[in-house]
Amino acid sequence: VKIDSACVRCRDLLPEYAAGTLASGARAEVERHLATCAACARERAEWAGLAGAVRRERGAVTPELSLPASWHLLASRLAEPLPATATGGDVVARIGPPRETPMPDAAAPAAPRAAALVAVCQHVGGVIGGQTRLLRPAVWIASGLGIALAVLYALTLPRVVGEQDVLAFALPLITAAGIAFLYGPEVDAGLELALATPTSARLVLLGRFALLFGYDTALALGGTLLLSIARHDGFASLASVWFGPMALLATLSLALSLILGPAVAVGGAAALWLSRMLRLDNGLSLHISASAFGKTTPQILVLSLALLAVALLWAPHEERLRLIDER
Amino acid sequence: MRSDVERALLGRIAAGDQHALRCLYAAYRSRLWSYLYKQLDDDAGWAEELTQDVFLAVWRSAATYRAEAQPATWLFRIAHNLAANARRARDRRPTGERLDADDDGAERDDLPAGASHEDTVLDRLTLAAALGQLSPRHREVLDLAFVQGFRLDEVAAILDVPVGTVKSRISYARRALHAHLAAQTREARDSIQPAGMAREDCREDR
DSSP, X not given: OXXXXXXXXXXXXXXXXXXXXXXXXXXXXXXHHHHHOHHHHXXXXXXXXXXXXXXXXXXXXXXXXXXXXXXXXXXXXXXXXXXXXSOSSOHHHHHOOOOOOOOTTOOOOSHHHHHHHHHHHHHHHHHHHHHHTTSOHHHHHHHHHHHHHHHHHHHHSOGGGOHHHHHHHHHHHHHHHHHHTTTOSSOOHHHHHHHHSSSOHHHHHHHHHHHHHHHHHHHHHHHHHHHHHHHTOOHHHHHHHHHHHHHHHHHHHHHHHXXXXXXXXXXXXXXXXXXXXXXXXXXTEEEEOGGGGTSSOHHHHHHHHHHHHHHHHHGGGSGGGOOSOOO | OOHHHHHHHHHHHHTTOHHHHHHHHXXXXXXXXXXXXXXXXXXXXXXXXXXXXXXXXXXXXXXXOOTTSOHHHHHHHHHHHHHHHHHXXXXXXXXXXXXOOOOOSTTGGGSOTTOOSHHHHTOHHHHHHHHHHSOHHHHHHHIIIIIXXXXXXXXHHHHTSOHHHHHHHHHHHHHHHHHHHHHHHHHHHHHXXXXXXXXXXXXXXX
């Protein structure tokens, strides 16, 4: 049997032909070909048999509950309070709009492109904004408290002993711990709902990460500013002591928590950090040394970005987040 | 219902109009229920609950609906995600109830000798077993295309996979079903031939 390009085209359309969802032009094209090609006509019969059989086997089901009864149930749920992790308001609305797949025939002129960009920005903004109140309050409180304590402790230290070391030691560790619990243990009702709407898991995760990392960075910058004013230190040099390590440890923690779980992430980040920061000198005396990671260097930032990329690439494979079938 | 009418409904739902939600519910509830029922291993109560969850999500997120999406595709996409979540949550539970796999065995004797005609091959009983052999992912594509009547590009949008993936899944499903049915037909034919007589005798002895 000879199969030419017309056959290939026809067979591509046969499933939808059998389903009855083909546009009239394409349907006529298929029918013209079927009239001349016995092999494709046999294929059509198989597809038709399959479509009919699936409809028969899996289509003939109707709800047991009557429409008024089930509507009554739904109506009573409309005012239902939101899951415990959310603080009120409207969870799904805050999660963001559905991601749109581009229509194949959209010959988009140049002018609406700016509008499309604005729409994408609004979408991303909506997703990130939507995550704000979905993160567990404990994460915000614990990170804020930890950073405040570290800054206060640094303020009490005499300058020579090294407030820099305290910041460089504590800030990355606090941030990494918070990031590890971004996606929470199994019962994160807010996340469940977030992932049920058609928004990409990657975008949701990136949004959450950006939020918490931004929050910690802002607090830490505030503390650093306070410290630099109190001590007449250079603000930039003080900030550069902790920013690079913080980015590195946060992205490491994100990647570990996605791949191996939050407990491993906290443990792993802490172990790495302690192994680099603490030195055993003269027997058993421990030293904290901020110089271990060499402050904020281009290498450390590149490494952080690479870890972030690993985490985002991994995200859809993660069991809890695997909503959408793997391709 | 026309999709521009549905878009208008979604606009009113976003403004908090319960009557508009009820109209959309009346139009889609049955379709979504039957889709969810099949995705949830024929559990009627679970399907009812998740159908309501879909409309609850619509009620809360209609404001973020973007008009260029097909309302039907959007609804089924939410339903697909909720069902995938629910199934995964169930599978994680160690004591979760699982429906028994189809017992295929009893059905073979129903096939007449030399079954080769298309109608016979697609015999209902064997077909149910053959569909049961497919993975949920392949069954879902068949449901969306043949039962729910979505175009393949719409199926792709619902499942959030490329159209090529949908095409390869549906073709795989057809090949797998035919292979399964052909194997059953062969077995049925063998069992009435002389070589198969011994087996028949054994069966009676038991």
